[in-house]
Amino acid sequence: MDSRPFRSVLYIPGSKERALDKARSLACDAIIFDLEDAVAIEEKANARELLAKTLCAADYGPRAKLVRINGFESDWAELDLQVIAQARPEAILLPKVNSAADIEDLAARLDAMPQMAETKIWAMLETPQGVLNAGEIAAAPRMAGFVMGTNDLAKELGCRSRADRLPMQYALQTCLMAARAAGIVAIDGVYNAFKDGEGLRAECEQGRDLGFDGKTLIHPAQLAIANEIFAPDAEAIDLAQRQIAAFDAATAEGQGVAVVDGKIVENLHIVTARQVLSRAEAIKALQGAM
Numbered sequence: 001m002d003s004r005p006f007r008s009v010l011y012i013p014g015s016k017e018r019a020l021d022k023a024r025s026l027a028c029d030a031i032i033f034d035l036e037d038a039v040a041i042e043e044k045a046n047a048r049e050l051l052a053k054t055l056c057a058a059d060y061g062p063r064a065k066l067v068r069i070n071g072f073e074s075d076w077a078e079l080d081l082q083v084i085a086q087a088r089p090e091a092i093l094l095p096k097v098n099s100a101a102d103i104e105d106l107a108a109r110l111d112a113m114p115q116m117a118e119t120k121i122w123a124m125l126e127t128p129q130g131v132l133n134a135g136e137i138a139a140a141p142r143m144a145g146f147v148m149g150t151n152d153l154a155k156e157l158g159c160r161s162r163a164d165r166l167p168m169q170y171a172l173q174t175c176l177m178a179a180r181a182a183g184i185v186a187i188d189g190v191y192n193a194f195k196d197g198e199g200l201r202a203e204c205e206q207g208r209d210l211g212f213d214g215k216t217l218i219h220p221a222q223l224a225i226a227n228e229i230f231a232p233d234a235e236a237i238d239l240a241q242r243q244i245a246a247f248d249a250a251t252a253e254g255q256g257v258a259v260v261d262g263k264i265v266e267n268l269h270i271v272t273a274r275q276v277l278s279r280a281e282a283i284k285a286l287q288g289a290m
């Protein structure tokens with residue numbers, strides 16, 4: 001799996017020059033440059049050209065850069081790919097993926113484009129078919145990450161939007177399971193009420209507790225909360241360090257188990273503890289490079 005942090009993944013409409021410019025200084029771990037739903041039909045052609053030009057010229061530093069193209073059922077996708085290829089994007093995010101065949105089709109198109117030789121594929125999981133086929137999609141060629149499209153999914157399911165996201169739990173957990181089985185990144189869906197920090201915090205905490213790597217965001221005001229919630233806090237780092245120290249001491253005495261804060265610590269807990277520490281290090285390194 002990509003070891004870079006993906007705590008905050010910000011959508012930027014490809015048509016918005018000011019937002020494209022602003023993002024170069026925003027504290028986001030990754031950016032989704034959007035040509036799909038955030039761009040009006042009459043803006044599609046302009047957005048594609050503006051985005052290609054911007055990505056060729058502007059420096060977004062260490063932030064991961066994904067381009068969400070339109071789906072291949074539309075009239076725009078083929079041109080999106082052709083024009084964006086000049087910017088050699090590190091990843092193409094394909095919306096409304098229903099099966100591995102959708103990814104195989106995109107991978108074959110990328111294989112035929114020399115500028116896209118290194119380009120990864122990410123998939124939006126936002127249709128019932130996509131969720132049911134999440135396992136095969138995650139394992140398809142060039143796949144590197146899932147992004148949950150909870151707005152489209154709610155529309156397809158006809159479910160209600162609830163603070164506890166109960167109607168979404170099956171889809172969230174199924175996709176997360178598939179991503180983990182294939183060793184790819186998994187990012188939670190957006191929180192639409194971008195001025196509601198308290199609601200965003202609760203939803204980030206839920207996504208983090210489920211196991212997601214981060215959250216997709218729609219406004220800069222959401223960045224700080226996602227960055228905080230999806231990073232190991234001081235308490236988690238302290239616990240990881242104490243678990244490793246206690247386990248090392250136990251091992252030196254020929255024991256296979258240590259006890260920290262009244263709880264057993266075995267080999268598998270040490271794997272998690274080391275992941276916590278390396279995640280904290282990766283975040284520090286990313287922040288230092290911004």
Ligand SMILES: CC(C)(COP(=O)(O)OP(=O)(O)OC[C@H]1O[C@@H](n2cnc3c(N)ncnc32)[C@H](O)[C@@H]1OP(=O)(O)O)[C@@H](O)C(=O)NCCC(=O)NCCSC(=O)C[C@H](O)C(=O)O
Binds near residue numbers: 038150217218220
């Ligand atoms: C939601 C918005 C339309 C609000 O825009 P606006 O009213 O312009 O916000 P502000 O005036 O508060 O903006 C302040 C400054 O921040 C910049 N800005 C705003 N949004 C972004 C952004 N996303 N990235 C970078 N910079 C941003 C403004 O330019 C202002 O800058 P300055 O003037 O220099 O101070 C708007 O935020 C927006 O368009 N957000 C993105 C919406 C979007 O991308 N939607 C599609 C993705 S969600 C989706 O499709 C989910 C999925 O598919 C599903 O099915 O769930």
Ligand SMILES: [Mg+2]
Binds near residue numbers: 095124126152
């Ligand atoms: Mg969508």
